[in-house]
Amino acid sequence: MHNKIVKKILFLVIIVFFIILSITLNVPGEIRRNNENFYVLDSKTSSLSTTDWWSMFHHDLNRSGYSTTETPEINNVAWMYKTGYWVYSSPAVSNDRIYIGSDDGKVYCLDSEDGSEIWSYATGNWADSSPAVIDGKVYIGSLDYKVYCLDASNGSKIWNYTTGGWVYSSPAICNDKVYIGSFDGKVYCLDAHNGKKIWAYPTQGWLFSSPAINNDRVYIGSDDGKMYCLNAENGTMIWTYTTESWIWSSPAVVKGKVYFGSGDYKIYCLDAEDGAEIWSYITGDWVDSSPAVCNGKVYIGSYDRKVYCLDADDGTEIWNFTAGGSVDSSPAVCDGKIYIGSYDNNVYCLDARNGSKIWNYTTGGDVRSSPAVCNGKVYIGSLDYKVYCFVNLKPNAPTIDGPTSGNAKTAYTYTFNSVDLNGDDVYYYIKWDDGYLVVWDGPHASGLDLVINHTYQFEGTKTISAKAKDKFGAESNWTYFYVEIPRERLVTNSLFYWFFERIPLLERLLSLI
Secondary structure (H helix, E strand, O other): OHHHHHHHHHHHHHHHHHHHHHHHOOOOOOEEEOOOOOEEEOOOOOOOOOOOOOOOOOOOOOOOOEOOOOOOOOOOEEEEEEOOOOOOOOOEEEOOEEEEEOOOOEEEEEEOOOOOEEEEEEOOOOOOOOOEEEOOEEEEEOOOOEEEEEEOOOOOEEEEEEOOOOOOOOOEEEOOEEEEEOOOOEEEEEEOOOOOEEEEEEOOOOOOOOOEEEOOEEEEEOOOOEEEEEEOOOOOEEEEEEOOOOOOOOOEEEOOEEEEEOOOOEEEEEEOOOOOEEEEEEOOOOOOOOOEEEOOEEEEEOOOOEEEEEEOOOOOEEEEEEOOOOOOOOOEEEOOEEEEEOOOOEEEEEEOOOOOEEEEEEOOOOOOOOOEEEOOEEEEEOOOOEEEEEEOOOOOOOEEEOOOEOOOOOEEEEEEEOOOOOOOOEEEEEEOOOOOEEEEEEEEOOOOOEEEEEEOOOOEEEEEEEEEEEOOOOEOOOEEEEEEEOOOOOOOOHHHHHHHHHOOHHHHHHHOO
């Protein structure tokens, strides 16, 4: 009698143990060791890099045009999306969605992976302004005189504010305020929640330029030839600097300096504190392009068909590249590369060190849109009505080599090999069909064998599944490899079988009952 009670208690303890293990073994993000002494990191906690979203025109509130993302080495088009008319607007990228305007009057939200339309919203005129995305909202201007705030998830209108002119300018959102210019000559500050005007500052010309925000100051150029520095809180003027022509270029404010171009053919560098000129550089034509500034260099285009790289401290020319047409697209800088468009219909990728061309891609119209780069992809619009996404080629599906049959509880060697067509390092995801995973192990050199020993504890037909991805997250197709481990006996209870396979000690405990 006593032995029966002990056996029942032991049985109940084992059942409770099963339940506890079924919970703990599936906790996301845990690290555990498999039977090959191979650490397994759950994919929910693993990441190749932290996403640097391009959520507004020229990346950030300083309008630096610089991103930390790595970008494709080739001009491989992942997808194209055709709108209803020209695309002057520049894309914003946030939470794997692309937001962009078109001269068909619509604001589009597209899936970043395949370019499929998620939603669109129709304004009353051309949407040449470039959107800013923050806190689940999309802010953008239109030539119907309005500034819009839309719900980023479904495109429904939250509010709009009517200015006195076309709104080409692209918004900057900071401290729950929206800063934007209008062709009525005013710089507006609106409440980001409800669109109510907080203040407006009148210049003497159209405002095509987009504001940069830095250190509680608003910097913006005007068609009256002046660069303005305003107090972000109340709109009072702190200083102005007068050039010899219009300023359609949007300023970049980096390390205490303000960089911008002008219709007087010059590129300027001013002191951000008081507006004093530090240097200027003369190009061969108008400079409506907005500069990108990083690593002590200024990158900018001109109507003289050139892309310039200047020393950020003294304005000396480091190199220039000649395109086939005028350049008022604004460059994006990342991963040692410059991306920019031209009136010659091309998107260019240049080496940031010397200006040599890495690749170009010819669209069906002028490329006046400015590129956005994020998660290894380049996005840009064209006057051929299309939005383009460029991405590197994905790795080849890995080969798997090893024995196709064997015995349980015996270690066998399997070799995995994937070739990345761009020569990038690869990561492997391997499912052994017995509960053990190798989750994005790497990096491994392209074409280099990954050798793993694996032991199957129980009999049956096993399917080894493997895929590879590169540093940009582009995944290969799956490869399947079948292994036959002959059965010697039948285990009928699938739940017990699952636990026995992972915890052999339980089989011994049950044998005592």
